[in-house]
Amino acid sequence: MRLPIDVFLYTTLLFVIVVLVVFYVRLQRKFVKEKEQRRLMAEQTSQEVLAAAQKEAARMLDGARIKAGEIINNAQFFNSQQTRVLADTIEKTRVEYQRQFSRELDLATRESIGAVQSISQSINSSLEAQQKAAQDELSRTIEEIKTTAKKEALALFDKELSEKVGTVAREILKREIDMNEHRELVINSLDQAKKDGLF
């Protein structure tokens, strides 16, 4: 018995549709799974950036604080009042900036995750043929975000902290130093210059 041609055509068409649907569903699952993996990778990377940056900032701040203490204690031209004022000011500024820095870095990290996620979404809508190239781009982007965010955050933090502490110290010391102390500071400078073989 031969099937009528139209029944054969409909059956074949139905079969093709079923195959396409199955293929589409599998493809979608694959995309969703990969999207989730990328999101987790981006989050992990951002967390690493945050942790590394905070560790670096803490190291830098501690180093600056210790160095500040040494220099202040060793600087003969500061009297005890000036030493205390300067040390307090630097400590207050350090604590305040550490707090601000952590907040800004946290925000920057969240923005980085958002940026990576949006890239991931755009990849999801592209064709499978572009997947490999997009994957490479994603890796590169994550690496760039990681490097740039860390460098920029640390550089900005360093610059702002330096400027702030410098400004505060300058203003305080300007008020603290009277004419006779200025004179003594210059004489001390001349003594030191002589020791350094300037004349």
Added chain:
Amino acid sequence: MDYSEINIKTTSDVTVLRQEIDLLLNSLYHSDIEKILKEKVRASTAELIGDKREQELNSYLEGLLDYLSGLPVVELALAYEPTPEHIAAFSEWFRGQSKSVILNLRHDPSLIGGATISANGKYRDYSIRNYVKTIIQPNS
């Protein structure tokens, strides 16, 4: 002649003294030299000249110009504008080292305190600004 006792501290002092020397050199053989000594130069300069006249005065002034040209200049940038007494103290510091120098003073409030010093082609920063910079940028 010994010029080491002449009271010259800064480049401004040198400028004024040079103007007076030029004026005197141009009037050496003129009759108005006495009037110039009384009215156009400072008492301290007239005192240096004393009763030297004509050839003797010419030699003295030429020698003084050479002496001034040979004095080393120390550039001193300060955070504040020093009083005459302070300038005298700085100058005296050099005399205490048996050195005659001319101070070229500059006012730079950004130094906060202390000084930057340039001498003999060398430069050093002994300012508080530099100390603060060292505190907040330990690796720079």
